[in-house]
Amino acid sequence: MPTATYADTAVPVDDEGFFTDPGRWSEPMAEQIAHEQGITELTDRHWTVIRFMREQYAAKGTGPTVRVLGKTSGVSVKELYQLFPKGPAKTAAKIAGIPKPRGCI
Amino acid sequence: MSTHIVVLGGGTAGTLTANRLRRMYDAGECRITVVDQDDDHVYQPGLLFVPFGLAQPHHLVRSRPRQLHAGIDYQRARIDRVDLDARTVHFAVGGWVSYDVLVVATGARLLPEETEGLTGPGWGENVFTFYDLPGAVGLHHALERFQGGRVVVNVADLPFKCPVAPLEFTFLADWYFRRCGVRDRVQLTYATPLDAAFTKPAAAKALGGLLADKGVELVTEFTLGEVDGAGGRLVSYDEREVPFDLAVVVPLHGGAAYVDRSPGLGDELGFVPVDPHTLQHPDHPEVFAIGDAAGLPASKAGSVAHFEGATLTGNIARLLAGRPVEPSYDGHTNCFVETGFHKALLIDFNYDTEPLPGHFPGAVGLPLLKESYANHLGKLAFEWLYWHTLLPGRELPGIGAEMPEQGKSHSLA
Numbered sequence: 370m371p372t373a374t375y376a377d378t379a380v381p382v383d384d385e386g387f388f389t390d391p392g393r394w395s396e397p398m399a400e401q402i403a404h405e406q407g408i409t410e411l412t413d414r415h416w417t418v419i420r421f422m423r424e425q426y427a428a429k430g431t432g433p434t435v436r437v438l439g440k441t442s443g444v445s446v447k448e449l450y451q452l453f454p455k456g457p458a459k460t461a462a463k464i465a466g467i468p469k470p471r472g473c474i
Numbered sequence: 475m476s477t478h479i480v481v482l483g484g485g486t487a488g489t490l491t492a493n494r495l496r497r498m499y500d501a502g503e504c505r506i507t508v509v510d511q512d513d514d515h516v517y518q519p520g521l522l523f524v525p526f527g528l529a530q531p532h533h534l535v536r537s538r539p540r541q542l543h544a545g546i547d548y549q550r551a552r553i554d555r556v557d558l559d560a561r562t563v564h565f566a567v568g569g570w571v572s573y574d575v576l577v578v579a580t581g582a583r584l585l586p587e588e589t590e591g592l593t594g595p596g597w598g599e600n601v602f603t604f605y606d607l608p609g610a611v612g613l614h615h616a617l618e619r620f621q622g623g624r625v626v627v628n629v630a631d632l633p634f635k636c637p638v639a640p641l642e643f644t645f646l647a648d649w650y651f652r653r654c655g656v657r658d659r660v661q662l663t664y665a666t667p668l669d670a671a672f673t674k675p676a677a678a679k680a681l682g683g684l685l686a687d688k689g690v691e692l693v694t695e696f697t698l699g700e701v702d703g704a705g706g707r708l709v710s711y712d713e714r715e716v717p718f719d720l721a722v723v724v725p726l727h728g729g730a731a732y733v734d735r736s737p738g739l740g741d742e743l744g745f746v747p748v749d750p751h752t753l754q755h756p757d758h759p760e761v762f763a764i765g766d767a768a769g770l771p772a773s774k775a776g777s778v779a780h781f782e783g784a785t786l787t788g789n790i791a792r793l794l795a796g797r798p799v800e801p802s803y804d805g806h807t808n809c810f811v812e813t814g815f816h817k818a819l820l821i822d823f824n825y826d827t828e829p830l831p832g833h834f835p836g837a838v839g840l841p842l843l844k845e846s847y848a849n850h851l852g853k854l855a856f857e858w859l860y861w862h863t864l865l866p867g868r869e870l871p872g873i874g875a876e877m878p879e880q881g882k883s884h885s886l887a
């Protein structure tokens with residue numbers, strides 16, 4: 370299984386770079402992952418979403434989709450795309466150190 | 475006193491559930507009530523054909539209560555909310571009904587007004603959906619007037635019912651414009667929030683290949699943010715634009731509005747979360763959900779409701795007999811995909827197995843993931859089966875609820 374190194378710690382990730390073990394994530398890793406995703410600075414609004422992603426993962430075993438995020442995180446879908454232009458659900462999941470959201474059919 | 479099973483919704487799933495239950499229990503053992511807000515049962519798969527003049531709208535509608543077996547109570551009322559603690563369903567006009575077992579089968583609701591501009595200028599003129607009868611009829615007239623230009627078929631976001639229907643629409647549009655002799659004047663685009671033509675790799679490859687063969691442009695990861703009907707533009711949340719002269723949009727879907735008004739019943743989108751294998755609500759063992767209303771990682775399709783029906787009614791019987799429910803639903807989905815020119819393709823899959831090539835239901839049978847005339851006949855035969863086998867809650871000949879493995883090739887084509 371591939372690994373990535375954030376905050377001087379090697380962590381297991383999947384082929385697309387999503388954490389496979391969210392327990393290995395720590396807040397200092399987030400900035401570095403965000404940089405890789407082209408986000409230069411994590412604002413309070415980014416953190417609102419990142420923390421929400423982790424809570425949802427802990428409660429439901431999967432990260433929310435963009436639509437569910439827009440309904441429940443307190444951040445509208447429009448703003449989510451401003452914060453995470455390359456696809457909020459996937460990018461925020463990556464930065465939040467949780468597996469890729471499963472989504473539905 | 476007899477047990478009272480209340481089924482909310484008399485569409486595909488509610489009707490087949492009530493009819494199956496009626497056959498399992500006689501009236502002395504069990505009272506069965508179906509609640510629906512209107513009396514018109516629309517054969518939804520037929521909506522695909524209306525825009526192209528291949529189905530007459532009035533042929534798709536039958537009386538809802540007449541699809542229910544004798545001895546089932548039919549209550550015409552709009553549901554206002556469910557009180558899970560009191561085990562009571564309240565109606566909008568007043569009145570209520572109590573249940574011992576509740577089956578939520580109120581389907582999915584179209585939410586076009588939740589997308590900026592979708593129901594604004596152009597709605598019903600150059601922006602349509604074929605997902606309801608008025609929309610499909612409006613689109614038929616628009617296609618009759620259409621002389622050429624840019625046509626975009628778009629799925630706003632997931633989940634949506636019948637995941638293959640927008641693809642089928644696109645294939646049929648290609649056929650229709652060719653038949654009218656204007657295909658060279660039409661630019662066809664398929665814009666989807668997915669990262670390919672379909673979710674699962676083998677099907678995405680086959681269906682994406684068909685789009686390419688038919689000269690349809692595929693735009694992926696396009697989540698619809700805004701519709702500018704006057705300017706003829708679909709705009710995604712990441713600010714990409716698809717210009718159009720005619721837009722065919724599958725709007726956002728949510729569960730029935732009363733689910734939001736019923737604390738503890740549904741999820742953020744109004745669907746009812748149930749165990750994916752038993753169909754039972756996690757917090758309320760006497761509550762089940764089936765069909766489009768269920769928040770499952772399965773397709774929202776009539777065939778799914780049919781396959782779920784066996785599990786659901788079996789588990790209701792087990793619950794009433796004081797036995798544990800069984801995790802017997804495997805996510806089985808089966809869809810004919812009409813591809814135009816009297817051909818269709820068939821896909822068959824479940825939670826664990828993606829659509830694979832081969833034959834269905836066994837080594838000798840209909841070809842999977844391949845266009846054929848036989849599959850087209852299968853698609854057409856589905857309408858008869860719907861009214862005469864599926865809704866009455868009978869088994870489909872030769873097709874069990876469990877996904878067949880025989881005839882499938884696991885080495886991907």
Ligand SMILES: Cc1cc2nc3c(=O)[nH]c(=O)nc-3n(C[C@H](O)[C@H](O)[C@H](O)COP(=O)(O)OP(=O)(O)OC[C@H]3O[C@@H](n4cnc5c(N)ncnc54)[C@H](O)[C@@H]3O)c2cc1C
Nearest residue numbers: 483485486487511518519553580581636765766775776777
């Ligand atoms: C264009 C199109 C093509 C399709 N093609 C296919 C296909 O080829 N094959 C296939 O298998 N499936 C197909 N489907 C999907 C299929 O039609 C649905 O998945 C199926 O109808 C779901 O059944 P249901 O009972 O869950 O919902 P529905 O059949 O939609 O029934 C829900 C019922 O609940 C009632 N209801 C809702 N809210 C309330 C309320 N508050 N009070 C009272 N009553 C209420 C409604 O009136 C309705 O009767 C297609 C769908 C569409 C739109």
